[in-house]
Amino acid sequence: MSMTQAKSARHIEPLLWSLFGAGGMAIAFLMPAVILIVGLLVPMGILPAEVLSYERLSAFFLESWFGRLCAFVIIVPALWGSIHRVYHGMHDLQIHAGTGIKVFCYGSVLVLTIATVALVL
Amino acid sequence: MSRRPYVRPMPANWFMSKPAYRFYMVREASCVFNLVYGLNLFAGLWQLTNGAEAWAGWLALQAHPLMIVFALATLAMTLLHTVTFVEMAPRVMPQQIRKMIPDNTVKAAMFGGIAVVTAAIIGFTAMGAM
Amino acid sequence: MTEQTIKLEILRYNPEADNEPSFGTFEIPYNEAWSLLDALEYIKDELDSSLTYRWSCRMAVCGSCGMVVNGRPQLGCETFLRDHYPNTIKVEPLANFPIEKDLIVDATGFIEKLESVKPYIIDAVDAMKANPAKKVKETPKNEIGTYNQKPAELGLFKQFSMCINCMLCYSACPQMGLNPMFTGPAALALGHRYNLDSRDHGSDERTEVIQDKNGVWSCTFVGYCSEVCPKNVDPAAAINQNKAQGAQDWALSFLMPRKGEK
Numbered sequence: 034m035s036m037t038q039a040k041s042a043r044h045i046e047p048l049l050w051s052l053f054g055a056g057g058m059a060i061a062f063l064m065p066a067v068i069l070i071v072g073l074l075v076p077m078g079i080l081p082a083e084v085l086s087y088e089r090l091s092a093f094f095l096e097s098w099f100g101r102l103c104a105f106v107i108i109v110p111a112l113w114g115s116i117h118r119v120y121h122g123m124h125d126l127q128i129h130a131g132t133g134i135k136v137f138c139y140g141s142v143l144v145l146t147i148a149t150v151a152l153v154l
Numbered sequence: 155m156s157r158r159p160y161v162r163p164m165p166a167n168w169f170m171s172k173p174a175y176r177f178y179m180v181r182e183a184s185c186v187f188n189l190v191y192g193l194n195l196f197a198g199l200w201q202l203t204n205g206a207e208a209w210a211g212w213l214a215l216q217a218h219p220l221m222i223v224f225a226l227a228t229l230a231m232t233l234l235h236t237v238t239f240v241e242m243a244p245r246v247m248p249q250q251i252r253k254m255i256p257d258n259t260v261k262a263a264m265f266g267g268i269a270v271v272t273a274a275i276i277g278f279t280a281m282g283a284m
Numbered sequence: 285m286t287e288q289t290i291k292l293e294i295l296r297y298n299p300e301a302d303n304e305p306s307f308g309t310f311e312i313p314y315n316e317a318w319s320l321l322d323a324l325e326y327i328k329d330e331l332d333s334s335l336t337y338r339w340s341c342r343m344a345v346c347g348s349c350g351m352v353v354n355g356r357p358q359l360g361c362e363t364f365l366r367d368h369y370p371n372t373i374k375v376e377p378l379a380n381f382p383i384e385k386d387l388i389v390d391a392t393g394f395i396e397k398l399e400s401v402k403p404y405i406i407d408a409v410d411a412m413k414a415n416p417a418k419k420v421k422e423t424p425k426n427e428i429g430t431y432n433q434k435p436a437e438l439g440l441f442k443q444f445s446m447c448i449n450c451m452l453c454y455s456a457c458p459q460m461g462l463n464p465m466f467t468g469p470a471a472l473a474l475g476h477r478y479n480l481d482s483r484d485h486g487s488d489e490r491t492e493v494i495q496d497k498n499g500v501w502s503c504t505f506v507g508y509c510s511e512v513c514p515k516n517v518d519p520a521a522a523i524n525q526n527k528a529q530g531a532q533d534w535a536l537s538f539l540m541p542r543k544g545e546k
């Protein structure tokens with residue numbers, strides 16, 4: 034192993050930061066549209082309720098591979114990106130979270146990640 | 155002459171002391187909204203797997219007035235995230251690439267991409283109504 | 285006509301007499317051509333000779349005169365009374381450093397951090413001395429024994445080499461205050477500057493410091509360091525480019541665990 038890799042492999046911040054970056058990207062690109070549709074346009078009746086009908090969405094998100102991938106990409110990176118900022122935000126607020134809280138934060142998201150995969154499969 | 159350096163403590167509310175810090179904290183706080191909304195979407199997916207009735211229940215929750223207010227707030231925070239994310243993105247790219255592609259081109263491409271993706275998702279979703 | 289005056293509130297600390305710093309107020313003649321440094325000089329000459337501050341070049345190149353002006357880290361020689369008149373100007377020493385006396389801070393930690401990133405060219409010979417297992421291709425020298433560098437190669441790091449060590453970015457960075465062990469913007473940008481230099485082969489030797497938890501990973505891209513930098517170094521960009529590099533190396537260490545192994 035080269036020295037570069039040996040040294041940077043000692044802590045997992047690079048991995049958590051990559052997930053944060055992916056999450057930031059997913060939130061920036063996908064969340065505006067998702068929130069608009071799910072949170073505003075359909076509930077306020079601007080788009081008809083049929084666009085989010087059970088038949089349509091279950092066929093897309095639970096039965097097509099592209100749909101499954103979409104569900105994963107919309108939900109999972111956003112959680113990783115958000116939890117990373119929550120964790121660092123605690124440091125900013127001078128709440129000195131120990132290893133336990135760190136494991137709880139990122140661990141919960143790991144559980145949700147696996148659960149998401151389990152749900153769509 | 156004796157040395158007696160004075161160390162000032164970091165105030166608990168340091169982030170209120172400058173507009174730049176306040177803005178930073180709002181930017182970081184956007185993640186709380188996105189986290190809760192992400193959990194909401196996860197719950198939605200779960201209800202989708204539980205059948206039509208469960209799904210309808212989740213959709214009804216989305217239409218609750220408080221939920222609509224929350225969605226509005228989350229949308230605003232998300233847009234703040236989007237803008238700040240795009241502003242920062244080119245500066246994180248390798249210097250070699252930055253020298254070939256101007257930062258503003260990258261930003262314009264990202265904003266363009268976001269517009270296209272947003273329009274595509276809304277269009278694709280709305281098509282189902284026709 | 286009465287003479288126009290301007291008020292300065294200066295954070296004073298005399299280690300021999302004071303237990304903690306407190307503000308002192310001075311009223312001085314207003315001169316629109318004066319920099320803040322000129323005003324401090326007037327106070328020292330005419331009102332209070334004990335006022336202590338650092339300066340040298342008066343032209344924003346030496347980096348000695350960093351101070352916090354109305355909450356913003358700035359160079360005293362680049363700040364003008366006319367930008368604040370008729371308001372009071374509040375002057376404090378740089379934040380996130382121990383105060384030695386008045387506007388003078390203890391820069392020892394900063395200097396140590398600068399040194400920690402090995403801010404000099406590590407050529408192929410030195411790089412192989414540090415790590416004999418590593419194969420380093422030497423950068424060819426010219427007839428007079430120095431290196432040629434193309435403008436594009438210079439352009440790659442030039443921005444990060446403009447730093448004048450004024451420490452404004454350290455004062456600007458809240459992560460610095462939250463974690464005084466953080467290597468900090470200027471030092472990390474300086475390490476990046478050498479890593480990007482075509483003559484340098486020392487990036488492996490800087491990795492330990494740069495990729496440490498107290499290195500780039502203590503940064504949350506507040507970005508205020510780059511805003512206050514008088515030389516447009518953009519240390520925040522330097523730091524975050526190193527995070528991206530670190531993330532890439534981290535991934536590669538799993539995909540190709542044997543890479544570079546002897």
Ligand code: SF4
Pocket residue numbers: 446447448449450451452453454469470473509512513514515516517518519
């Ligand atoms: S990076 Fe800029 S602000 Fe920081 S010490 Fe160098 S010149 Fe000053």
Ligand code: FES
Pocket residue numbers: 339340341342343344345346347348349350359360361362
């Ligand atoms: S006196 Fe040299 S930078 Fe201000």
